[in-house]
Amino acid sequence: MLQKITSREIETTAPETPSLQQTISSALALVSRQYPVMIFTLLLCIGLAGIYVFTAPKRYTGTAILMIDSRKMQGLQTQAPPSGGDNPIDSAMVDSQVELLKSEAIASKVIKDLKLVGSADFMSDGGGLLSSISGAITGIFSESTPPTEEQILRAALARFASGLSIKRVGVTYVIEISFQALSQELAARIANAVADGYILDSLESKYQASRRAAVWLQDRLKELRSQASSAERTVADFKAKNNIIDAGGRLLTEQQLAEINTSLTTARSQRAEAQAKLERITAILNADSDDSKVILNDLATVSETMANPVITKLRQTYLEYAAKQADWSNRYGPTHLAVVNLRNQMRELRRSIIDELRRTAEVYKSDLEIAKAREESSQKSLNDTIAISNNTGQAQIVLRDLESNAQSARALSDNFLQLYMVSVQQQSFPITEARVISQAASTLPNKTSPRTTLILLAAIVGGSILAALVAVLLDMMDRVFRTVSQVEQLVDTRCLASIPVIERSAVKTNSAQSGKAAWRFGKRDKSKPQQAPTSYGRSGTTLALHGSAPGFSHQQSHRDRLLSTEESVGRHVIDAPFSRFAEGFRSIKLASDFANFGAGSSKVLGITSALPNEGKSTISEALAQTLAQSGCRTLLMDGDIRNPSLTARLTPAAQGGLIHVVLGQADWRDVVWIDPQTNLQFLPCAITSRFSNSSDLLGSKQMEDLFQELRQHFDRIVLDLSPLAPVVDVRATRGLADSYILVIEWAKSKVDIVERVLSETPVVRERMLGAVLNKVNVSVMSRYDTYGAAYYRNRYYKRYGYVD
Incomplete structure (x- = not known):
């Protein structure tokens, strides 16, 4: 498997461009996977927009229309206009007038004339939610000293600039002056005042320019007159000096x-x-x-x-x-x-x-x-x-x-x-080219903010875009296994079955006392060890015991070694044979049957997972029950020596087990437990303390001899192994297991971790029979597998009597 992964990583073939159909299918698949998050994001944006609409203060807009007239007034001008009509006003000049209307000079004049600094409607921000939050934040970081007149004026100018809107209408000479305020009357007054202020400022500027020009012309005229008189005197003096006299020209x-x-x-x-x-x-x-x-x-x-x-x-x-x-x-x-x-x-x-x-x-x-x-x-x-x-x-x-x-x-x-x-x-009599062609009216309905329809539409569009981005981001970050195709593509093996999650109400019990108990598969006994750990070591081909072995009593009769599986989730394949849960294990059994047909290479099935608590022990139990129910002589063995959770769940009273058999302290026939209904035999792993050298025990000559003997007595051996990532025990089972089944927890197992542990455990990759996608939420999985969504629908199973 390590070589296969490396070859995929170094492959330099350029990817083909996806077709339109593939792109649409990928988009639909993304929506189907992430639609709850997308709906939540969209509703959140719409809700925030609704809150803003209901809390934002209402604002009104007053609009005055000003025109820059290119026709010159000739009433008091002594020079006639040039032939060809009026001089046109260029576009740059109109744009300059727009910037002039936005200037602080006109704003200051309007604020002063209308006394806006003392107006509560003008200086108030409306008391909206956003304004209150902004004011609270500003109040935390701002000083408590009262503002100066300059600061108040600057604040008024800033508020004036934020409410003022000046724009040119197309490519015409018409300029639209708009102002937003909390009061309809105030908005109209300010818009008209800006237009009037601009005209007065234009007249004043022209008056001052004419005045300065007149003063300069007067001084220049005196200088030119003096120069002309001096030149004429020079001519007369020269004529007199040279006796040059004119007579009739x-x-x-x-x-x-x-x-x-x-x-x-x-x-x-x-x-x-x-x-x-x-x-x-x-x-x-x-x-x-x-x-x-x-x-x-x-x-x-x-x-x-x-x-x-x-x-x-x-x-x-x-x-x-x-x-x-x-x-x-x-x-x-x-x-x-x-x-x-x-x-x-x-x-x-x-x-x-x-x-x-x-x-x-x-x-x-x-x-x-x-x-x-x-x-x-x-x-x-x-x-x-x-x-x-x-x-x-x-x-x-x-x-x-x-x-x-x-x-x-x-x-x-x-x-x-x-x-x-x-x-x-x-x-x-100064003149100006500007004139007001339409004044702002204070009686017409002109509410412009908040624009409910526009805001809600923007919230829907923006929320949809944000939802799509969130969905794409979550989908990119979702590096877990959710579909069968993901397992087959990323792990490079067959997905033998998708095992659905079993609810508490679905677990069958045989006793009235345990009828109310509900188990989820993969649950483990969390009992604490009672004794100090015992150490084992590997010497040559035999296993030598250092210290004392766990105690073992031969007084348990065969009648006392019956499995108690009433509350076990693995028993659900027997209690609910027409469930999808049971059908999944039949699929695993069928795959193992085909692999074992005529070759005898899959008699021992090792069940493992990448991380703990992915449900491998439950899978082992349920698969063994399925095999035993079909008539096969089946042995279920708890090979997770570090944490024998299967033993703790099925045979909590077991005093002997796998370790005692390997060490020669007991015969395997004396420590196996039997399920009276399916005739399943279970070899527990009874320990009283933490076991450190479990890999040596699994790779020992005694363990190989034990498995050779067990192969003669059983048709199938299901070996529940430890996880791959925490411990190295699975690497020592090369001589024990014929094939391995990798249990992957749906929506929990990380892709990177699974790929890493498989690359570090080549024996599992080489002998992998397939993978099992465990703890599947069928209803949610259908969203991630667009093409196979119909496969997970219950109505197809109900036609054949399957129930969950």
Whole structure:
């Protein structure tokens, strides 16, 4: 068995993932096993929730709804809003206002305005059960000194914060302000006061901001005005220093330069005109004086050019005479006196014209000199003005910088002046974006705490989860044997039978005096030893006695050695043959019969257990009774030398037994007891003191010889052995028992202990016929074995006449 356990422990094969059906089955099995604890846990949670609901003080909630309006009021603002509509308020700004509503500043203002520190409804915690317990615990550890005003205020702020709830409604600009209080009216008042306090705080903050801005703007405006004035004075001083004078938006030098340039152009045109006239007249005067046609043509050009009235009149007269001279010449002849006179007059007129032209030429010559002088004067003025303008241009570069600085300073001063006027207007009438769209009402039913339905639902859900966790925890900690499958899986052997627990009323008795007595199997005699212990030792292959052996009397007759089993639980297999108890032992007998068939290897059955008080002695007795009742020659032997409880229960008056037979002080036929009803023979183990070297006795040559002899006389020998854990006696029975049956107490035997003792006692593991699950509570076991629950139901047994 040690090798098998080791192989299982070192197995590295990955476990298969359980299927859905297996998971559901495991969950149902867990519920079936732990449902009493789960129901108790659930009922406990529901009960605690009910106690809280009935003892918790009623609280009411007042709710006011505030809206952050993104539309700006333009009534007193001088600047128009930008195109495209209102400026939207971002989400972070709304969240900031929510935190502002939770601030201590608004809380302190509301507490002060409503005088909540002196309000009993506000400062009281309601007197609930939890509050009373918390107050009592706090009172134990807190000091008895009266609180200061600061502590009272801090307590009020803490209570205010615990009752206040601020939340944003979705992604809108709407903020919901809720407050819980013991009074419906107080809750509504505080909720409305928080909204009003927030609006007033917003107005006050804007007023203070506008005021601070106005003061700063005023100081800054004075500074900017001073800077603008200084810059303008610098410009004026620079102009005066550099003789820069403006005239109609232009510099004086620029205006003079333009005027001189115009005058120079006019003088040049006048000079050219005068020179042209002089040259023309000079050309006429230098022409042939006899050429009258040329003179007349030139005179026509000069007259048209100069528009001289004298020359024009003389020319007209000359033309008239020339016409007459031509006419008279044709009429009277060229020599006619009248014609000659006209010719002379024409000559005089031409001489007069030439003289007038000479005089006009002199005038033109004078005009030309004047035009030249004027041109030279304008040119000189132009040159001088250009020189002055060049010097002024260099100064204008600096002047432009000074003027730009002065203009910037003046514009900045004007802008700040405008901002200052707006700030003064806003200071006189501050605005806020927040407004209350719904006030808390003190007449509507608004009880919010305790929420009975929600609390009970949470208790049911939480209790169910807690019950499941407790069930899982208990199931993980439940390292005991409760089902047949657990025995077969963990012990790695067959479970021969599940022996149910026998109630007192089920124990049959044959006498009226013992009819009221009720025994549970596994009960032992707790009589104290009367003598000092006797020591035995092992020497070679024989057992040597050191000291004196227990006393033995051969005077008991065969008639006196009858078993008294009326009050024994093991007798129940005979008294109630149709009980489930008896059926279990028949199952064990059948298993031993199959193991013994044709081989003779299970004639001696050793009955043992891991720990004391698991019912192995009762199992041994009941199995022996079952075997004897079937007709087998059966011997029941008490091999628990350290604590012969079977002897104390069946043959309390026995004076001799197994030890005396092994030591050769008695024959086994003289010390056996017989059950007259089943013919069961019982070899007791009579001792009068504690026996120390019992393992040596069990492993002695005399014990092996005794068992060889007993095998010849009996078909079956049932050997009641000591437990495996406390003593090592079972290890010494290798040469005595053919097979072993391990008794496991239901719901008591620890899995770890059983595995440990089996690993330390390989002889039991090697020759184990099977295990017996003893003291089974059938009704409870059905909860742990989901698949075999129907197997434990009484109605299937009753069909065949079985009763418990």
